[in-house]
Amino acid sequence: MDDSHNPAASTVAVIGLGKIGLPLAALFARNGYHVIGADIDPTAVAAVNQGTSHIDNEPGLANLITAARHANTLAATTNTAEAVAQADIIVVIVPVLTDDQNKIDYRSIDQAVKTIAQGLQKDSLVIFETTLPPGDTENRFGKMIEETSGWQPGKDVDLAYSPERVYANQIIHDLEHYPKVIGGINDRSRKRAAAFYQKALGCPLIDVRSLETAEFAKIAECVYRDVNIALANELAMFADRLDVHMPEVLQASNSQPYAHIHSPGIGVGGHCIPVYPYFFINQGLNTGLVPLSRQVNDGMANYAINKIEKQIGALDDKTILILGLSYRGDVKEPAKSTALLLIEELKNKGAHPFVHDPLFSDEDILNCEATPLTLNSQACADIDGVILQAFHKQYSELDFSQFPNCQIVLDGRNQLNKQDITRHGITYAGIGNTGGDGFDTHPYG
């Protein structure tokens, strides 16, 4: 094995063909690699082999898969060990999750790594892209690889870590443009991974000195977002007390070049921001801003419900509609969505939570223990209050006359038009938005 390894000759195995693994596999295939994707889900594997994408709403992805199948540069299998045995570069993108107590659940990735090790060939390069607690690439998975395969990372096989930092709905674009942070168990591993990504993605590269630095950098990004959103939320709650209009504050404050106050909102959801701070918290960063920010952001659902209660009284037997099951607008992703916190809290108060989300089926909503609601149906007449949780495009045109008994709309994303709501005799409330009266803020000059 030497530094002059020729990336053009490589076969890449991508382990995990989910929302991130599939776009990665498709781009690697387009950019000159022979790619074998492996997944335990036979439906995902069959879709790829038929030249289709099982991941929706990802611009450009379906076309890349079809083209790669035509060019015979991409295939998929449920046999991970066999895929790895044919590859000299293995990219691991199987998730690490957290359980209800926010403890780390390694079951999927442990199983994947053990199977990888069974097929691993000497001189291969294994790159982990899954977000991991610092130290895990080497100390957990490097050891696992050595125990099962007998190959020592850094000697017999190369080992690198390069986190995924993309944003759903723009993954192909982000993979090609966001800088890729790369750490290696040694220089050779890092350089080999860098040469691979330069050709396979063509994005800018940032080399860091160790696996742990790269692992830490990804979690630090998520913590940064979580803490700053918590700060915005705290300021917004204070603005509510003082009856100050927070959107105007943001525009005014952020005109100073060093101020980057985030937008407040009803909560933080998705796979990343509400999850990865716990990787640090579980490793000992368990006092101070990081755990406090988790508390503040997860407390926003309750804060919003208290605002509704103040307006319409006790929620016992009241019917409250949540707009948006997804954690954010125009993305189909229910993981850690604030909608789930709202449903739980409304039920605790004896209310009946209804949910509308154009991206989910009635069955999906029932599985989240809420009643699905069709807009413009008769059931809308029973709604006592509405909470905008995820701002899907279609909600900008919502006709509030369909809710004749609704007393309050809680705009959890500060996105709705207040006048469209109040002209139907419905009270409007935002997060840090009580003073919002249509005053048109504009910079002079």
Ligand SMILES: NC(=O)c1ccc[n+]([C@@H]2O[C@H](COP(=O)([O-])OP(=O)(O)OC[C@H]3O[C@@H](n4cnc5c(N)ncnc54)[C@H](O)[C@@H]3O)[C@@H](O)[C@H]2O)c1
């Ligand atoms: N989704 C995002 O927006 C996002 C953003 C940045 C980083 N990431 C990182 O990407 C990782 C993967 O996220 P995702 O959204 O692609 O997850 P996902 O749930 O969409 O896909 C994971 C895939 O792994 C497969 N899998 C599970 N166990 C396996 C095993 N033992 N062997 C082979 N395949 C297995 C699953 O069947 C699934 O297809 C996350 O853990 C995170 O670290 C995700």
